[in-house]
Amino acid sequence: MSSSGGRGAVTMHDVAALAGVSVKTVSNVVNDYPHIRPATREKVQKAIDELGYRMNLSARSLRQGRTGIIGLALPELSLPYFAELADSVIRAAEARGVVVLIEQTGADRQHELDVLTSDRRQLTDGLIFSPLELGPDDADALKVDYPLVVLGERIFGGDWDHVTMNNVDAARAATQHLIDQGRRRIAVIGAHAGETMGSAALRVLGYQAALAANGIPLDPDLIVEGGLWHRATGAECIDHLVGTGVEFDAVFGLNDALALGALHALHARGIDVPDTVAVIGFDDIEDAAYTSPTLSSISPGREQIAQEAVDLLLARIAGGDEAFRRVIADFALVPRESTGS
Amino acid sequence: MSSSGGRGAVTMHDVAALAGVSVKTVSNVVNDYPHIRPATREKVQKAIDELGYRMNLSARSLRQGRTGIIGLALPELSLPYFAELADSVIRAAEARGVVVLIEQTGADRQHELDVLTSDRRQLTDGLIFSPLELGPDDADALKVDYPLVVLGERIFGGDWDHVTMNNVDAARAATQHLIDQGRRRIAVIGAHAGETMGSAALRVLGYQAALAANGIPLDPDLIVEGGLWHRATGAECIDHLVGTGVEFDAVFGLNDALALGALHALHARGIDVPDTVAVIGFDDIEDAAYTSPTLSSISPGREQIAQEAVDLLLARIAGGDEAFRRVIADFALVPRESTGS
DNA sequence: GGACGCATGTGCAACGTTGTAAATCCTAGC
DNA sequence: GCTAGGATTTACAACGTTGCACATGCGTCC
Incomplete structure (x- = not known):
């Protein structure tokens, strides 16, 4: 009983x-x-x-100095990409016998710094960290004395394991896809002015590379700033574009949420997608396959990222090799209706 | 240093x-x-x-018999509703000084049972549990010796705290909204045959009540089965409806994912929403405001549910009152374009 | 026949913290 | 100056587990 x-x-x-x-x-x-x-x-x-x-796991932890818990710090679960990432990380962790403690940073720089030194680090054997606001200046803050795996692009070359993707190539592929459909006036939404690192900067770089490779002139008016990569931001970017009167026949949303917001705003203005304007996103969240029209996107190999991250972290926790590794996940272009496929 | x-x-x-x-x-x-x-x-x-x-939190835990961690068991984070719920729960928990360990059950009955007796329960001070597959027959499994708060409708009246919403009334309101727009042939998608409990059954009940109250005959052909409440299921339900040739001028998706899948399928078939068919969902996930057309829905008071659940759990952990409580969260109809608003 | 070596089982201490109960310090009251 | 009584501080044990070093048992090899 x-x-x-x-x-x-x-x-x-x-x-x-x-x-x-x-x-x-x-x-x-x-x-x-x-x-x-x-x-x-x-x-x-x-x-x-x-x-x-x-x-009694507390007793075991005390004795062994390990908790069997790993931390996962990300901006917020209500962003579909991160929810799906968390899903994958939890599955990968479970398959390896550890559990996951999720911390949301709300994409706030101070909060991202806090997470690195929080008391809770004491409760986890290591941390998988997906920063959004930290920059190269914060590299020192990442020099922590516990196992750490960093996801994403914001900070390069530190003393930690890194799982990332080739943002430049992926963005180039997305842009090339639009060009292949005959588009020439391609807007980019969600850019971060002044940044030279991070997903935004790298993806814009890929965009520029694709234009250059096809001899298409770069029009700065087609590069639209957008801080938070939420749906609302995507819609605002379209409003901005239309407001300035600049001509465009395609939109590259630097992530899917932006692209979805763009789809929404375009639809609201009666602009046909893909006939008048083609749209492509980045992340291939589940939603992308169910919007009207369905959204073309770049699949970043989320499952692979999650598994590699967990594996790297567990290896680091187990000790052993000293060399810090960088894993670059594969990406794939997923053409759908929004680009006329 | x-x-x-x-x-x-x-x-x-x-x-x-x-x-x-x-x-x-x-x-x-x-x-x-x-x-x-x-x-x-x-x-x-x-x-x-x-x-x-x-x-050293392990040592403190060992000594105090408390870990400061609460568990949150839900079907999967890749379902937007649960991702947003997890977001809210984590925020509520953080505000109260505890952290959250998420376990995914994958909407699998055995996995849901396992979660209740897992070793990990030993690591958490209590559990917030959102079951999808457990039924009244499993009530015994929920008689656990640790603090437990159950979310949702599947199992009533046990010895545990419960946070729920009025599914019947909310579904009735959704249906009434469609009727108010002049619809009479209202399909329901995502029903679970044979169940008398759980969100599906209760929402269908509300649907029926609304029809009855308006003197609209109930047509069984308009009630479409759909096990998993994913987008794909919603699309399949529409395919099924169209396939049977039954006439309908509105669709009530028992959750938003189903409704989104329905929007997708309707769009693919060139059926206009809302002119030809109106669509309403349930959950009011963030997505609902960004689809084309935007999706009318029922907002279930997610934030309130999360906070109440955490509060109830912490109260139970702290000991004190013996009476098990049931909290019923408020809901609100959110009319959008998909029903012609 | 005795010793060696491996398989198996055990006792003790220690992980870092907190509850308990008792020690010590003060300050006011006389 | 002396003492009661609260304010502060402390010593000790215990939370449940595992690493370590050692004890025991037994088959095998010379």
Whole structure:
């Protein structure tokens, strides 16, 4: 009856007493120590089952200096890309026997800094960190004394493991796709002025490279600023573009949320997608396949990113090799209706 | 320089030694024990700062029997409703000084049962559980010996706290809204045959009530089954409806994902929304405001649900009152373009 | 026949913190 | 100056587990 749970205080001592062995033997059984006679193992297992024993993880953590918890710090779960990323990270972690503590930074720089030194780091064996606001100037803050894996592009070349994607090439592919459809006046929305690093800057770089490779002149009026990559921002960018009267026949949203906001705003103004304006996004969130029209996008290999990140972190936690690694995930162009496919 | 972090082993003993007090005094300072001389407190604080001391939370947990972590079990984060719910729960928890461990059940019954008895329950002080597949027969499994707050409708009247919404009334309001727009052939998508409990059954009940109240006959052909409430299912439901040739001028998606899938499928078939077919969803996910056309929905008071759930759980963890409570969150109709607003 | 070596099981201490109860310090009251 | 009584501080044990070093048991090799 007593069920399990933990509150109810059945410890290794109880199991040991019932099985007639020492506490340490129970510990050995639980931890799959190899040298145990089958009979003993069975006896102990029976006692465990009978009492509904569950390991006290706090005690184990105290003793081992490990919690079996990894942290995942990201901007916010209500952004679909990060929700899907979290989903993948949790699955990957579960497959490897650890659990995930999620912290939201709200894309606030101070909050991102805080997360690195929070008391909670003491509760996790390591951190997978996806910063949005930290820049090269904050590199020092990332020199932490616990295992850290950084996702994304904001800060290069520090002493930590890094999982990223080739933003430049991916953005170039997205832009090239628009060009292949015959578009020449391609707007980019969500740019971050003044940044030379980070996803925004790199993706704009890829955009420029594609234009250059096709001999299309760069029109600064087609590059629209947009701080937060939310749907609302995407809509505002379109409003801005239309407001300035600049001509455009395609929109490259630096992420899908921006592109979705753009779709929305274009639709509201009666501008046909893709006939009048083609739209492509970046991230390939689940939504992209269900909008009207469906949204072309760049699939960033989210699953791969999540798994690599967890693997790198666990390797770092386990100790061993010293070299910090950079993993670059694969991307793929996913053409859909919004670019006429 | 040594920064903080925790790996690096500075304990209360170190602080005590540096400050020239006992370990317990350090503990007292850290825990804001009232009777400490200001001079002592200052001395200790200085030592703490100097050494960059951080409390070892595993040790504290072991000693106190509490971890400061609460669990949140939900189907999957890639479903926008649950991502947004998780966002709200994490915020609410943070405001109250606890952190959240998320477990995904994948909407699998066995996985939902496992989560209740998992070793991880030992790591959390309590659980907020949003089951999708458990039914009344599983009520016994929910009789656990740790603090539990159940979200949603699947299982009523057990010995646990419950945060829910009035699904029947909300569904009735959604249906009534469609009727108010002059619709009479209203399809429902995502129904679960044979269930008498759970969101699906209750929302269908509200749908039926609205029809009855307006003297509209119930046509079973307009009630379309749909197990998983994903976008893909919503699209399939529309395909099914169209396939059977049954006439309809409105669709009530039992959640927004279904409704979004329906919008998609209707668009693909060239059926105009809302002129030919009006569509309403349920959950009011962020997406609903950005689709084309924007999606009318029922806002379930997600923020309120999250806060109440965390508050109930923390109250239960703190002990105290014995009576199990049921909180019913408010809902609101949010009319948008998809119903002609 | 004795010793060696591996398989198996055990006792003890320690992980870092906090509850308890008791020690010590002060200040006011006489 | 002396003492009661609250304010402060402290020593000790215990939370449940595991690493370590060691004890025991047993088959095998010379």
